[in-house]
Amino acid sequence: MTIDTESRRHLNVPCPFCNLLCDDLVIENRKGKLKVSQHGCHLAKKQFEQEQPGVTPRIGKKDCTLEDATRAAAKILKRSKQALIGGLGTDVNGARAALQLTEKASAIIDHMHSDAAFRNLDVMQNHGWVMTTMAEIKNRADLIIFAGTDANTNYPRFFERVIYPNDSLVNANKKNRQIVYIGENLNIAPAKKAGGKQPINLECRQDKIGEVTSTIHAIAAGQEIVKHAIGSITLAQLKELTELIQQAKYGVIVWAPGELNFPYAELTVQSISELVKYLNRTTRFSGFTLGGNEGGMTANQVTAWQSGYPSRVSFAKGYPEYDPYRFSAWQLLRNKEIDALLWISSFSAPIEIARPRIPTIVLAAPSIRINFTPDIFIPVSTPGINHVGQIIRTDSVVSLKLRKIQESQHPSVSEVLNQITNQYR
Ligand code: SF4
Incomplete structure (x- = not known):
């Protein structure tokens, strides 16, 4: 309900x-x-134009006041020996408040999309990488390789805003850009429609992309390749692409870790990243990653500022303990290793958790679908619609101020979490 x-x-x-x-x-x-x-x-229209029903907090199926709900939530967390603060679909203030509560409750914190984020984080932490920004691609890139993503299905305005924008610093780049796709079921229509160079489309299974980039790396390093093809991509095609890559003045490989959804996909990210580093010996080349939706990039950055680690942090020992395997939210839920759950989703992600037979607290925008009845439900407002906020973009170099454009009767995530934390004083 709006007012x-x-x-x-x-x-x-x-x-x-x-x-x-x-x-x-x-x-x-x-x-x-x-x-x-x-x-x-279409995503923006759907989310902004969706009406949020006016609902009250609930304990079980009974309506209650916000104070009653936060008091009951604090009781659950105080009783628990190992709670998880998960989801984290929120803005900077919400993530800060979540971290503060995690510390008070000696709990574990993790974001809903961190399986995808860790495909990147593993590589960044262990090997380092060379990355670029949306502005650099828009203004400089002459060769853009999409590896396993079409950057369109899940990011509908990427081409309009970055690849073929109405204005860019070096307009010649925009017209002469060569687009290459490597992967499976990619929608290449946006690159075809733009009227510039026709895109090159190299189809292969998603889990073969790492082999493709490693082979390009080997060709670039002057190795002799005995294999004639990777899937349907021939060695001759890979040699042609390597030449294009070496001739590029500013090349970029774009991937979306969430779309590399197969076991050990971090090795694919590593292969791409090592290729990029190698190419910088002779030309300028960068990686670019699309992800961090539902406040994912924001949660990682805030957790890193405050605890020194990006996510999957436990405060059970009284100090931040980082373990990207043991403290994965989805794994903790699957293995039934937690005894209380607080889940946050204030943007658009539905909440689907298989039969959580533990006390559950959910903070969500009222329209969000939840596949179970939480013990405590607290409706919250959405940053960027109902209250101002701050959020960090996919390239992690820009943080944007979100605006309030509609009134809401519901509190923000940070207000609710701070009320729960205050019960510890
Ligand atoms: S941010 Fe994403 S969802 Fe919003 S308008 Fe741009 S492309 Fe669409």
């Missing part, structure tokens, strides 16, 4: 519904109802 009484037009609204964080949306607030009138993709 706006006037109509307003909001310009340059940042959108938090994928981690490109486009900041040019035009949104009308017509007496409390939102309408995306310019620049929103």
Whole structure:
């Protein structure tokens, strides 16, 4: 339920519904109802225009006050020996408050998408990498290789904003850009439609991409390759692509760790990353990664600032203990290694947890689908719609200020979590 009484037009609204964080949306607030009138993709339209039902907090199936709900939530966390604060679909303030509560409750903290994030984090922590930003790709890149992602299905305005934008520092680059796709079931239509060079499409299974990039690395290093093909990609095609890569003045390989969803996908990220590092001996080449949706990048950054580790941190010993394997939220849930759960989803992710037979506390936007009845449900407002906030973009170098464009009766995640934390004083 909204309580706006006037109509307003909001310009340059940042959108938090994928981690490109486009900041040019035009949104009308017509007496409390939102309408995306310019620049929103289908995801943005769906999320901004969705009406949030006015609901009250609940304990079990009974309505209650926010105070009762936070008191009951604190009781659950105080009783637990090993709680998990998970989901973390929230902004900087929400993530800070989650971390503070995790410390008070001697709990474990992890984000809902950290399986994907750790495919990157493992490589960054252990080997280092060379990465670029959205602005650098937009203004400089002459060769862009999409490895396992079309950067369109899950990031609908990436081509419009970054690959073929209306304005860029070096317009010649935009026209002469060569796009290459490597992977499976990729939608290459956006690159075909742009009217520039026709894209090169090398189809292979997602779990073969690492072999493709390692082979390119070997060819670039002057090794003799005896294999004639990887899947349907021939050695001749790989040699041609290696030549293109070596001739590029500013090449970029783009991947989305969430779309490399197969066992040991971090090895694929490592192979891509090692290729990029090697190419920098003779030309300029960078990696770029698409991910961190639902506040994922934000949660990782905040946890890193405050604990020294990006995620999967336990405070059970009274200090931050990091273990990317033992403290994975989904693994803890699967193995039934926790005795209480607090889950946060204030943007758009549905909550699907298989039969959690432990006390559960859920903080979620009222429209979010939950596949179980939590012991305590607290409806929260959405950052970037109902309250101001801050969130960190996919390339991790830009943090955007989110705006309030609609009133809400629901508190923010940080307000609720701070109320729960205050019960410890
Ligand atoms: S591409 Fe992503 S950030 Fe941009 S409008 Fe669509 S959902 Fe929002």
